Amino acid sequence: MRSVIEQIRSSIEEGLGLALEKLARDLQLETLPQVILERPNQRVHGQWASNLALTITKQAKLPPRQIAQLLMENFHDRSGLVQRIEIAGPGFLNFHLSPAWRAEAVAEILAQGDRFGSCDIGRQEKVLLEFVSANPTGPLHVGHGRGAAVGSALASILQAAGYQVTCEFYLNDAGNQINKFSHSLEVRYRQALGQDVQLPEDGYHGEDLAELMARLAAEKQDSLLALPEPELRKALVSYALPLKVAAIRRDLEEFGVRFQSWFRESSLHPAAIEEAVGELKDRGQLYENDGALWLRSTDFGDDKDRVVIRDNGVPTYLAADIAYHKDKYDRGYDRLVNIWGADHHGYIARIKAAARSLGYDPEKLSIIIVQMVNLFRDGQAVIMSKRTGQLVTLSEIVEEVGKDSARFFFLMRSSESQLDFDLDLAKEQSDRNPVFYVQYAHARICSILRQAREQGVEPPAAGVEPLSLLKTPEEELLMEELAQLPLVVGEAASRMEPHRLAHYAQELAGQFHLFYNRCRVLGAEEELQGARLLLISASRTVLAKTLSLLGISAPERM
RNA sequence: GCGCCCGUGGCUCAGGGGAUAGAGCGACUGACUACGAAUCAGUAGGCCGCAGGUUCAAAUCCUGCCGGGCGCACCA
Numbered sequence A: 001m002r003s004v005i006e007q008i009r010s011s012i013e014e015g016l017g018l019a020l021e022k023l024a025r026d027l028q029l030e031t032l033p034q035v036i037l038e039r040p041n042q043r044v045h046g047q048w049a050s051n052l053a054l055t056i057t058k059q060a061k062l063p064p065r066q067i068a069q070l071l072m073e074n075f076h077d078r079s080g081l082v083q084r085i086e087i088a089g090p091g092f093l094n095f096h097l098s099p100a101w102r103a104e105a106v107a108e109i110l111a112q113g114d115r116f117g118s119c120d121i122g123r124q125e126k127v128l129l130e131f132v133s134a135n136p137t138g139p140l141h142v143g144h145g146r147g148a149a150v151g152s153a154l155a156s157i158l159q160a161a162g163y164q165v166t167c168e169f170y171l172n173d174a175g176n177q178i179n180k181f182s183h184s185l186e187v188r189y190r191q192a193l194g195q196d197v198q199l200p201e202d203g204y205h206g207e208d209l210a211e212l213m214a215r216l217a218a219e220k221q222d223s224l225l226a227l228p229e230p231e232l233r234k235a236l237v238s239y240a241l242p243l244k245v246a247a248i249r250r251d252l253e254e255f256g257v258r259f260q261s262w263f264r265e266s267s268l269h270p271a272a273i274e275e276a277v278g279e280l281k282d283r284g285q286l287y288e289n290d291g292a293l294w295l296r297s298t299d300f301g302d303d304k305d306r307v308v309i310r311d312n313g314v315p316t317y318l319a320a321d322i323a324y325h326k327d328k329y330d331r332g333y334d335r336l337v338n339i340w341g342a343d344h345h346g347y348i349a350r351i352k353a354a355a356r357s358l359g360y361d362p363e364k365l366s367i368i369i370v371q372m373v374n375l376f377r378d379g380q381a382v383i384m385s386k387r388t389g390q391l392v393t394l395s396e397i398v399e400e401v402g403k404d405s406a407r408f409f410f411l412m413r414s415s416e417s418q419l420d421f422d423l424d425l426a427k428e429q430s431d432r433n434p435v436f437y438v439q440y441a442h443a444r445i446c447s448i449l450r451q452a453r454e455q456g457v458e459p460p461a462a463g464v465e466p467l468s469l470l471k472t473p474e475e476e477l478l479m480e481e482l483a484q485l486p487l488v489v490g491e492a493a494s495r496m497e498p499h500r501l502a503h504y505a506q507e508l509a510g511q512f513h514l515f516y517n518r519c520r521v522l523g524a525e526e527e528l529q530g531a532r533l534l535l536i537s538a539s540r541t542v543l544a545k546t547l548s549l550l551g552i553s554a555p556e557r558m
Numbered sequence B: 001g002c003g004c005c006c007g008u009g010g011c012u013c014a015g016g017g018g019a020u021a022g023a024g025c026g027a028c029u030g031a032c033u034a035c036g037a038a039u040c041a042g043u044a045g046g047c048c049g050c051a052g053g054u055u056c057a058a059a060u061c062c063u064g065c066c067g068g069g070c071g072c073a074c075c076a
Helices: A004-027 A064-074 A100-115 A142-160 A176-192 A207-220 A229-254 A271-282 A317-330 A342-357 A394-401 A403-411 A423-427 A434-454 A473-483 A485-495 A499-518 A526-550
Strands: A048-050 A082-088 A092-097 A126-130 A164-171 A261-264 A286-289 A292-295 A306-309 A335-341 A365-370 A373-377 A419-422
Touching: A004 A048, A004 A064, A004 A092, A004 A100, A004 A485, A064 A082, A064 A092, A100 A473, A100 A526, A126 A142, A142 A164, A142 A335, A142 A365, A142 A373, A142 A394, A142 A403, A142 A485, A142 A526, A176 A207, A176 A229, A207 A229, A229 A394, A271 A286, A271 A292, A271 A306, A271 A317, A292 A342, A306 A317, A317 A335, A317 A342, A335 A342, A342 A365, A373 A423, A394 A403, A394 A423, A403 A419, A403 A423, A403 A434, A403 A499, A403 A526, A419 A423, A434 A499, A434 A526, A473 A499, A473 A526, A485 A499, A485 A526, A499 A526
Parallel strands: A126 A164, A126 A335, A164 A261, A335 A365, A373 A419
Antiparallel strands: A048 A092, A082 A092, A286 A292, A292 A306
């Protein structure tokens, strides 16, 4: 089902399309542009505008305003909600809607409740959304936090936009870094037993591993040292790895992030990798050089060819990742989406090249790059170093500033911009903190509704009629803002940009606060009071829905 | 050197072919004996990094430069 605002838009687009076709016949135009409506940035320009006349002025060999005039004469509106069309500026067509549209839009919100905001641009396509996928060799840090926030919000948004979404975490539980992991574990275990051994330079220096091994040492003393080294390391990994994975899972849950699927890299070893490599070989995409097997990724736009099987016969990380992506493609999704940190952007070309080499459509695979996060405390950048294990973990952030604030900060900027995360601001419970601004609007509404109940004031049955009483500019602006949600969800989904929802939340909250300061709800004349109660109730629904799409709570009291 | 991202009011960032470039914070001035002042109103503040080009129209697209970040492994 399409929302009122979408129906109006498509009705105008359709009418304009027909007008254009007629004009094209009269003037014998050949190529017709697509009719796209835009929201004018100024209210005096109406609710919708089209630049159609400007785009065909050259072809038509007529001045744009004259074309606009012809289009306007040929235009018929099916929705019945277009009140007036004007030609403005260089040749824009501005569509002004009749006031009833706002009441209809708000009535729809009240009728749909938290289902409002959905749209169907996804047409139930199946999407596999992979994100976080951190190595289970250490805790999640801030960077993972941003990826987790963006991924989980995007999942909700895509779902609301009519996609079937599966969230997947790719668990690197095999390969070289597990070897390094096991080495570090052994060192930590021996250290816990009092031995003087040092971590390798490229080992995992986090304190978390030392703690784990101290616990194990307390439990088993030195009994494990009787094992030969490979067995010892294996035993340490099988003790530590599940605990690390569980810790990651717990940190994510506390951050409001859940995965339907945890895909283990180890499940690809060796059969799936051999199969993928075999297929590349059959397709002539591999060659041998210096004892290693190389993928001809330069054929498909990569900077250089890549080793798939090392000269010692061990597959590279890329080989596993190719097998993993082959598996994803073979599972039959319509779209694959990966969210990667900016430090992995150089990897895009080779994985896309690999997909093409296997005969898959690389267009199906989108990779969202999330830029780095810089933490600030007391106005100073917080220095982090992965090598020395000196990093701020996600759980520390959540503990310090709270889940809601952390999520909002991660989500309020475009993913492709670096993010300055001000810890002091994020935990500040004041008007400087945007997340409180939005939540406060919601709490304020709840407070009014609570008092209305206590006073025995009943809002009227929801419908167009009572809502038509709302005529002040603040009321109209609020109603218009509320109606936008399905469009914002659609844009955020199709562009895969969750930050649009965070911006919308702030705008909507702002519009509500403005209304609140200008228009008295309780104590207004009875019918108007009723209408306003309906309006704030719809506002509550839309604010709560927007926040829930972002994974942020909508408190009734603060 | 090559590749990707970013450069927009003092600060942090939206806008990514269209009409007078927006918001928040910060600064200044105002608004609570009525529903939550965690709010609202107003003022000041911009050659949208620079230079070319494409276009009826460029912050937006193209090219080149200049800054900043991140990558450039038979690591993951």
